[in-house]
Amino acid sequence: MTPHPWNLSLWRGLDADRAHLPHALLLHGPLGVGKKIFAETLAKSLLCESPTAEGACGQCKSCHWFEQGSHPDYKLIEPAEKNEDDETPAKKGGRHIAIAEIRALGEFLALAAHQGGWRVVVVHPAEAMNIAAANALLKTLEEPPANVLLMLVSHQPRRLLPTVLSRCRKVAVALPEWQSAVDWLRLQGQAEPESLLREAGGAPLVALEYADAERLARRERFVEVLAHPSAAELSSLGQEFQSRLEEAWGWLTRWAHDLIRIRNLADPRYFPEQFEVMRGLADGASLSGLLRLEQELRQSGRWLRHPLNGQLLLESWLLRYGEVTRAENARASHG
Ligand SMILES: [Zn+2]
Structure with missing residues (x-):
């Protein structure tokens, strides 16, 4: 020890x-x-x-x-x-x-x-x-x-x-220096320490917890749907993650944050590996809608531990996300 x-x-x-x-x-x-x-x-x-x-x-x-x-x-x-x-x-x-x-x-x-x-x-x-x-x-x-x-x-x-x-x-x-945390995570066998550490806000032991294979698979699934947000997939995501509200909230909040950064010509902070697909989404999305969604998500943060109805909350966020990201496309197709 x-x-x-x-x-x-x-x-x-x-x-x-x-x-x-x-x-x-x-x-x-x-x-x-x-x-x-x-x-x-x-x-x-x-x-x-x-x-x-x-x-x-x-x-x-x-x-x-x-x-x-x-x-x-x-x-x-x-x-x-x-x-x-x-x-x-x-x-x-x-x-x-x-x-x-x-x-x-x-x-x-x-x-x-x-x-x-x-x-x-x-x-x-x-x-x-x-x-x-x-x-x-x-x-x-x-x-x-x-x-x-x-x-x-x-x-x-x-x-x-x-x-x-x-x-x-x-x-x-x-918090340790960034590089020393990255080196330590590598020593623990993590192949992509930076991404874990970013998500963990620089805390190495949280990052290591995030490296759990099942959690990584859930993250991949969640991000995949956010990257290609069809109404049907968003709706099933709401059901799949109803008992993991905090986790889903964290990913969606960071994802929205990154889309706003990209719209403002900054680099994504949490999902740099998704930059290309996010740029397409950000271009087509309503910026004011994204800002409102992010603000609402952040305000909901304190309710996460005692949600009145977690599933309903998550489904409403995902629905809004779908609307916001399809805003331009919808306007375009309506003429
Ligand atoms: Zn001793």
């Missing part, structure tokens, strides 16, 4: 300065930059019986326990009830860390360290704590036991209580 290459120097700085670590760290940054691995690697190294300059030794009893997920001085707190349906946005948004888990943490911290050294707690992601849980955690942050390191990992630190934030040392884990 090592931090990702782009986090290595930040990680080494903290690991080497372990004598001066505060009671609480807030590791914050965008989703998919390796914050959790960063926290876990630091925890493992602090708990290791003979750490080296590279971190945990990987050989001692403590490292062994850590790898088994059974270290008595380590606690990882995450939202409960992971089920196989975890992909659906509503459930993802609904999972949280409840107060019972933070109370159990209090009991854990009331005991002396099993190994007589550090005790380490990782809360991931910290914004998943509900208000009651966050307030319970605050008590621990206000009176931290000795030799305890609390690591709050957060993708959205603005959603944390200010009182919690103010008691943590903030460590920003940023």
Whole structure:
């Protein structure tokens, strides 16, 4: 277990300065930059019986326990009830860390360290704590036991209580440089890292998730229909993707964005490989219609997790897309 290459120097700085670590760290940054691995690697190294300059030794009893997920001085707190349906946005948004888990943490911290050294707690992601849980955690942050390191990992630190934030040392884990992310994705066996990384907004671990073969096949199907938008195909697309509203929304929004860029003589940002076909579509489309569609899609973004009727929403967007892209053709044929 090592931090990702782009986090290595930040990680080494903290690991080497372990004598001066505060009671609480807030590791914050965008989703998919390796914050959790960063926290876990630091925890493992602090708990290791003979750490080296590279971190945990990987050989001692403590490292062994850590790898088994059974270290008595380590606690990882995450939202409960992971089920196989975890992909659906509503459930993802609904999972949280409840107060019972933070109370159990209090009991854990009331005991002396099993190994007589550090005790380490990782809360991931910290914004998943509900208000009651966050307030319970605050008590621990206000009176931290000795030799305890609390690591709050957060993708959205603005959603944390200010009182919690103010008691943590903030460590920003940023997006890696573009090229280093591309190189890393290549090392993971990705043949087209740039396209994945663009779609993931530069976050390498999100890009890697996007590389899933089934998702790539869905993307190909979706893009194929957008590239040749017949009313019948758009309508069946609405049905096929009714349970994948967030995914479909993301592709359609980026696609519309690229068409607008092309109309404005800019290069497409997300679908450069589709440039030729997109140029034809953009030329024939109604620019004001595209702008309205893109605006509407962006405004719908916040409803994605709790759509009243996802299928209806998606079908209406796709219908509009079909009308907008056929606007000129329709006008031409009507005379
Ligand atoms: Zn070790």
